[in-house]
Structures are given as structure tokens and as C-alpha cells.
Amino acid sequence: MSPNPPRTPALASRLPNVGTTIFTVMSALATEHQAVNLGQGFPDFGCDPALLDAVTRAMQAGHNQYPPMPGVPALRQAMADKMLALYGLRCDPATEITVTAGATQAILTALLAVVHPGDEVIVLEPCYDSYVPNIELAGGVPVRVPLTPGTFRPDFDRIAAAMTPRTRAIVINSPHNPSGTVWSA
Numbered sequence: 001m002s003p004n005p006p007r008t009p010a011l012a013s014r015l016p017n018v019g020t021t022i023f024t025v026m027s028a029l030a031t032e033h034q035a036v037n038l039g040q041g042f043p044d045f046g047c048d049p050a051l052l053d054a055v056t057r058a059m060q061a062g063h064n065q066y067p068p069m070p071g072v073p074a075l076r077q078a079m080a081d082k083m084l085a086l087y088g089l090r091c092d093p094a095t096e097i098t099v100t101a102g103a104t105q106a107i108l109t110a111l112l113a114v115v116h117p118g119d120e121v122i123v124l125e126p127c128y129d130s131y132v133p134n135i136e137l138a139g140g141v142p143v144r145v146p147l148t149p150g151t152f153r154p155d156f157d158r159i160a161a162a163m164t165p166r167t168r169a170i171v172i173n174s175p176h177n178p179s180g181t182v183w184s185a
């Protein structure tokens, strides 16, 4: 008797070269060797009870509906206030803040929105592991520029040399992951 035909057809991945993430690899090793896991952000403290109370109150008050697409206005205002208080940055909560489910989604969404097929996007290596696959998903071409060995500072001459008329974006982050380097103005 022949076996049932496969219910899921073979799917061709759009990211065939993306393997297991370094986070999964390091966390599995830490578990195996019972080592302190510095490879991923695992809080070793509980949730602040004030936050648990606030979430409970919000749910009991019926705040469980779809928000406006850019995010709940009170949250966007609170984020604008925080940007001003911590970084001196004035952001318009109505037009300059969009709430996302974390940075990974924000970066992918931003790249999909602005990168057209064939556009080049500069990343400074070593870089966070989602950047290059995100650029490739958008149809862009990642252009890898190494940070200065040892100090992990941007090498502006190399960045300038990597820029072409096809350069659409440069992905930076500060403090830099994985080195922790903080950029100056």
C-alpha cells in the first residue's frame, strides 16, 4: 500500500543560506555545559509587580482592542517624552513614532519599505545577525564594511569608498552589538 502523499509541498526558502542563529547555538552550548549564558539577554530577575499591576488594570479597563496602526497615541506620546528626556530628541508622536513588536520587526519593516531590488545597503561588520537576511529579503544587496579592528569604530573612509549611486541605506546601531561601542556625534 502506498504511503499517503505528502501534505506539505516542498517549499523553496527565500533565505536558503541562513542557518541556525548564533543565539540558538550559544544558548544550547550554555545549557549543555551549565555555563553562565552571556550570549543572549536572559533577565535573572522577575517582572516588576508595578508592571504586572498596570497590565492587569489595562486589561480590566478594556484596553484589548486593535490599536491604530502606528500605535496607541498615549504610548507614542510617552515614547516621545522619553526620547526628549533621555536623548534631547524632539519627535512628533503623530508623524515620527511607530510602535513595533521589537527592533527585529522594525528593522525588517523599514528595509522592506525603502529598499528596492538591486539597491545596496551598507552594514558595518560584525553586525547583528538579522540585518543581512533582512536586506536580502527586500531584494537588496548587502555591502559589508568592516569596523576598525580592536576599537570597533566606524571607518569613514571605507564607508565613503563603499557608497555608490545604488546605496539606499546604511544600517548602524549604538551601542553597537556585539562590541558595545558607543558612537560619538
Ligand SMILES: Cc1ncc(COP(=O)(O)O)c(C=O)c1O
Pocket: 101, 102, 103, 104, 105, 128, 173, 176, 177
Ligand atoms: C543591534 C540589535 N538589533 C536588533 C535587536 C533585536 O531587538 P528585538 O529583540 O527588540 O527584536 C537586538 C537585540 O539584542 C540588537 O542588539
